[in-house]
Amino acid sequence: MLVSRLGRGALAVWLVLPLVPLLLWAAADRWSAPALLPQAWGTTGLAEARAAGAGPAAVRSAVLGTAVAVLATPLGALAGRALTSGALRAPGLVFAVLLSPLVLPPFAVALGLDVLLLRLRVPAEVGLVLLLTVAAIPYTTVVMRAAYAAHDRHHDEEARLLGASAWQVVRSVHLPLLAPAVAGAAFLAFLVGWSDYVVTLLVGGGRLVTLPLLVGAAASATGNDAQVAVLALSAVLPPVALLVVIGSIGRRARR
């Protein structure tokens, strides 16, 4: 008991500790070594981040993340279901193929597919969502495969026997049982879109200036620490909030 509480405490510290300097920097107008704490507090970082367009960039990131989640989650669910149904001849091989985007560096994918997508005259935004969806499918597949492996199909059959239509089964039985897994998979897919840099820039052709683009540009110079801290917090906190919401869905579902 004590050990597990200590462990949990250590984990929390390990997760929160890196955020402490970020929080300090975000509110620091001046902080030069060897001072332990900022010498001057203020909102310069906030003002600079706003001037750099952090607000609209966060909205664009959210739209991109949502688009990826909306596409990759059902695809992952279908794949997860097929992999656990026993209908596939070589599920291990199919699973490996579905996971393959994980081992390819996004750099190589972006550079390699960029020209192809351009040749096919695929609009930049469409190509961007398409590539990121492929990158997100491994995550959604892994989560949904585990969920389906633990899912008892007899619930669905029971409902059918009791006269529910196929759609009613999906809506009233299937989805509620799998909701925590779907939420988890969607969250991971959302993160792929929310945090991508290289595909957004190269394949997206700079059309969508998202938060990671702003963070990358600001962090590539000296003296922007406060702005970078504000931008980084804007990139970290929304997913954390989302995670809390999803966690509560999971807890509700277990009850």
Next chain:
Amino acid sequence: MTVLHRWYGRALVAAGASAVVLTGCAAPDAEAPAAEDRSWDDVLAEAEGQTVDLWMYGGDVQGNAYVDDVLAPAAAELGVTLRRVPIADTGDAVNRVLSERQAGVTEGEVDLVWVNGDNFATGRQAGAWLCDWTSMLPNMAGTDPDDPLLTTDFGTPVDGCEAPWHKAQFSLVYDAARVPDPPATLAGVLDWAEANPGRFTYPAPPDFTGSAFLRQVLYSVSGGVEEVPLEYTDQAYDELSPALYDRLAELAPALWREGDTYPQSQQELDRLFADGQVDMTMTYGPATVDDLVADGTFPDTTRVLTLEEGTLGNASFLAIPSTSGDQAGAMVVADLALSPEQQLAKARPEVWGQFTVLDLDRLDDDARAGFEALPDSAVVPSYEELSAGADPELSADWVTPLDDGWRREVAAG
């Protein structure tokens, strides 16, 4: 403009360029497309209503603010919407253009790029830039057509493939509180470093600034810039580089952490300087030092060091990709950026503090008076003072052999 080149950008650009070469038959010929010659009124008329995507290094808060708050509104008055795409590395823009060119795109996403040096050279090799268009710009009349900084870009002929934007001067920066009696030559700086162990270092090449420092030392140990041929030959390299590497290897034990490790970027060196771990830093963009002092990153006693023998100078440019679909709009923005009003606004330290590319003798009295009335900075000397005896940049072909040699002879030694 200091950080337009990074190893990662270089590797990427190299990968992109080799992809162009590998798919040789599919790639369009590398011949640079030339702009058709037409009247400026014609260009202005076509530009009306176009949206120009300017891809530029986005780490400079003042630069971003200048483009958003000064240049873009002025462009809007001409009917052109200027949209800034912030990038961490200019190589990203070159890669996008190379991909578009390979795919034969004519309505590309990149309309204007802030560029110079090897990114420009790489693009030129692949025909990524539109050429022969700067002579159409009315405001080019304010520049000196024989200014070597504007006719060649790190040894690559400009040939009207990019319009000048501003000038930069390689500078050493020191803290006067810790170095009360600063050296006046580069040889003196190296001697000072040896006399003050652990208080000096430089970014490891191929970092852009570290690489410039290497060339500056090469000039110094070779007995002056006139002793180094600007065009690269193996013979010149074999003759001149041993003295450079010997001097730097000899210096290494006196460097920060005894030369066992070097800062990987100018940013890291700046941080060491800001934290008081070393007494000097260096930059190709001294105009930014004012701002770093004003916001407290650097101490108030920070000063830019002028060297008797002069330092490396370069210019940076705005280039129009050959794949851009809004070339008329891009030309209008490039011309606007060259106007005396914009160049003067940009030169103000509180705006951006970038040195003008205009030749003051070619301007009318009002415009010239504006530049002459620019406030003096306690930190950064005027461009005239800084650029006195400015050294030309070596051709880009020198850069990689020098950087590689440093890794072999100094870092590994």
